[in-house]
Amino acid sequence: MLQxxxxxxxxxxxxxxxxxxxxxxxxERADRVGENYGADDLADDLDNPLLDLAEGTLAAWxxxxxxxxxxxxxxxxxxxxxxxxxxxxVHPDHRRRGLGGHLLDWAVRNTPVLHGRRFPGRPLELHVxxxxxxxxxAALVAGAGMTPVRWFYGMTRDLGTEPPAIGLPDGLTVxxxxxxxxxxxxxxxxxxxxxxxxxxxxxxxxxxxAIVGVQAFRPEGSFLVQDGSGGNVAVLLTxxxxxxxxxxxxxxxxxxxxxxxxEWRGKGVASALLAHALAEFRAQGYQxxxxxxxxxxxTGALGVYTRAGFEVEHRTTTYALPLG
Numbered sequence: 001m002l003q004x005x006x007x008x009x010x011x012x013x014x015x016x017x018x019x020x021x022x023x024x025x026x027x028e029r030a031d032r033v034g035e036n037y038g039a040d041d042l043a044d045d046l047d048n049p050l051l052d053l054a055e056g057t058l059a060a061w062x063x064x065x066x067x068x069x070x071x072x073x074x075x076x077x078x079x080x081x082x083x084x085x086x087x088x089x090v091h092p093d094h095r096r097r098g099l100g101g102h103l104l105d106w107a108v109r110n111t112p113v114l115h116g117r118r119f120p121g122r123p124l125e126l127h128v129x130x131x132x133x134x135x136x137x138a139a140l141v142a143g144a145g146m147t148p149v150r151w152f153y154g155m156t157r158d159l160g161t162e163p164p165a166i167g168l169p170d171g172l173t174v175x176x177x178x179x180x181x182x183x184x185x186x187x188x189x190x191x192x193x194x195x196x197x198x199x200x201x202x203x204x205x206x207x208x209x210a211i212v213g214v215q216a217f218r219p220e221g222s223f224l225v226q227d228g229s230g231g232n233v234a235v236l237l238t239x240x241x242x243x244x245x246x247x248x249x250x251x252x253x254x255x256x257x258x259x260x261x262x263e264w265r266g267k268g269v270a271s272a273l274l275a276h277a278l279a280e281f282r283a284q285g286y287q288x289x290x291x292x293x294x295x296x297x298x299t300g301a302l303g304v305y306t307r308a309g310f311e312v313e314h315r316t317t318t319y320a321l322p323l324g
Contacts, residue, residue, distance in 0.1 A: 033133065068088070072110065124323045129152070155312055163279055185224060196299075221280060250288050
């Protein structure tokens with residue numbers, strides 16, 4: 001505890017995004033999990049109206065250098081449980097000094113306060129997503145009584161070779177995303193994710209602040225599938241992180257959302273939409289595509305991605321702690 005208190009602990013502010021990005025770059029250089037963030041990306045995170053900067057963020061400072069941080073925000077809904085996630089990291093030079101434990105203790109204390117203001121009386125769980133390669137993080141959360149509840153894959157596909165063309169079922173067409181389709185895309189995402197573990201519906205506000213209104217969103221790499229009457233049956237939305245390219249020299253199109261309405265599953269819609277997107281990514285100069293998937297996804301998504309040429313690059317485990 002004495003070591004922990006030798007640092008200055010303060011909430012994050014928008015003036016900290018540069019130092020925050022520097023910390024995350026050091027973490028990535030040590031951990032090599034493929035996560036790179038620019039100051040603009042982090043500013044978008046701080047703009048989240050569901051994030052209380054004063055009580056939902058905490059950073060440790062060694063002089064003018066940020067050496068650890070934690071962020072925990074409310075979600076748009078608590079159905080059936082409010083799952084609040086702690087996102088945090090510690091500088092490689094300052095690990096095993098109690099900073100991670102201090103952040104976890106802080107989150108255990110603060111998330112019930114934040115939760116109670118938004119969803120009083122509803123059940124709450126604190127979640128932590130840890131890369132399986134990070135044995136220290138796994139030991140930390142397990143020691144705090146958190147248990148593994150879900151597993152996820154980070155998958156990538158090299159775009160050096162042209163993806164095979166896959167046709168849509170008769171009567172369906174792929175259309176490019178436009179601002180006039182913002183609400184339609186949100187509705188398809190919400191409807192197609194109702195049976196996804198941990199998913200809650202996006203509100204128009206959270207949709208803008210997390211998906212289509214952020215620096216990383218790429219409308220030119222985003223698409224919907226429509227039927228003959230103009231109804232929307234599937235959606236694929238893409239983000240691109242310039243910090244990734246600066247760190248790796250590779251332009252990666254990150255598929256943030258892909259979903260198909262339940263009644264259209266099993267008919268090749270997702271495979272055709274994904275093939276179309278991959279071809280567009282390649283034409284737009286991307287060298288790689290990536291996405292994340294629940295290892296136990298009930299929709300068959302993992303098989304769709306594997307058949308499209310995606311391979312598992314990283315594995316993460318979600319740990320949970322009931323807090324009320």
